Amino acid sequence: MTTEQYRVRVTKDHLVFSAAHFITFNGNICERLHGHNWRVAIEVAGPLDENSYVFDFIALRDATQKLVNDLDHRVLLPTSHPKIKVVADEREVTATFEERRWVFPREDCILLPIANTTAELIAHWIGQQLREVLRQHPGGRSLNSLRVEVEENFGQWAMCEIPVAI
Numbered sequence: 001m002t003t004e005q006y007r008v009r010v011t012k013d014h015l016v017f018s019a020a021h022f023i024t025f026n027g028n029i030c031e032r033l034h035g036h037n038w039r040v041a042i043e044v045a046g047p048l049d050e051n052s053y054v055f056d057f058i059a060l061r062d063a064t065q066k067l068v069n070d071l072d073h074r075v076l077l078p079t080s081h082p083k084i085k086v087v088a089d090e091r092e093v094t095a096t097f098e099e100r101r102w103v104f105p106r107e108d109c110i111l112l113p114i115a116n117t118t119a120e121l122i123a124h125w126i127g128q129q130l131r132e133v134l135r136q137h138p139g140g141r142s143l144n145s146l147r148v149e150v151e152e153n154f155g156q157w158a159m160c161e162i163p164v165a166i
Contacts, residue, residue: 008054010061011041011149017072019110021117024083030097033075038119039151040068040126044134044164046143055139063133067126074110076117086111119158123150127162134164141165 020035042064044055077086077095084097093109095102114121127148134140143164151157 005045006048006054007043007045008057008060009041009043010057010064011039012061015040015042015061015064015068017068017074019071019074019076021076023116023118024081024097028083028098030100033102036152038071038122040064041149041151042130043147043149044143045145045147046164049139049142053139055134055137055143059137059139060134063130063137064126067129071110073108075104075108076110076112076122077104078114078117078121079111080113080115082115119150119152119156120160123148123158123160124162126150127160131162131164 016037016039018035018037020033022031022033024030042060044060046054048054075093077093078084079086084095087094088106088109088111090106092106093104093111095104112122112125114125127146130148131146134143134146145161146164147159147161149157149159
């Protein structure tokens with residue numbers, strides 16, 4: 001039995017997305033709509049393959065880049081929040097929280113099936129999306145874990161680690 005742990009980490013200057021959001025906390029406090037330049041780092045762990053790789057850096061980077069591109073220049077809205085109601089049609093998205101109401105063009109929004117658009121839950125969502133992509137990749141089935149880090153503001157990171165194995 002080997003005791004070595006191998007990890008591959010990808011973080012690049014272009015794994016950044018600019019997006020607006022607002023979160024709620026302490027029950028009834030709702031932030032104002034604001035934006036960040038979110039940075040993403042990805043790390044996978046697992047055994048070495050026949051090429052002495054944990055996972056192909058380029059494949060990991062490209063899968064992450066696609067997700068980052070989908071989030072870039074959008075408004076991130078949670079669809080599973082108990083108090084934020086999000087209603088979308090083909091033209092626009094309306095979000096309400098108590099007496100507050102926002103209306104956005106549909107193409108400017110990403111509706112995320114999460115409870116709040118915190119950096120932690122965005123990291124989890126990215127991880128869930130990447131896990132499915134990794135499982136389809138030839139080297140992905142042997143991975144043990146996937147760690148997603150999302151930097152909301154300089155020096156403020158949220159991290160989520162999820163198992164990859166089927």
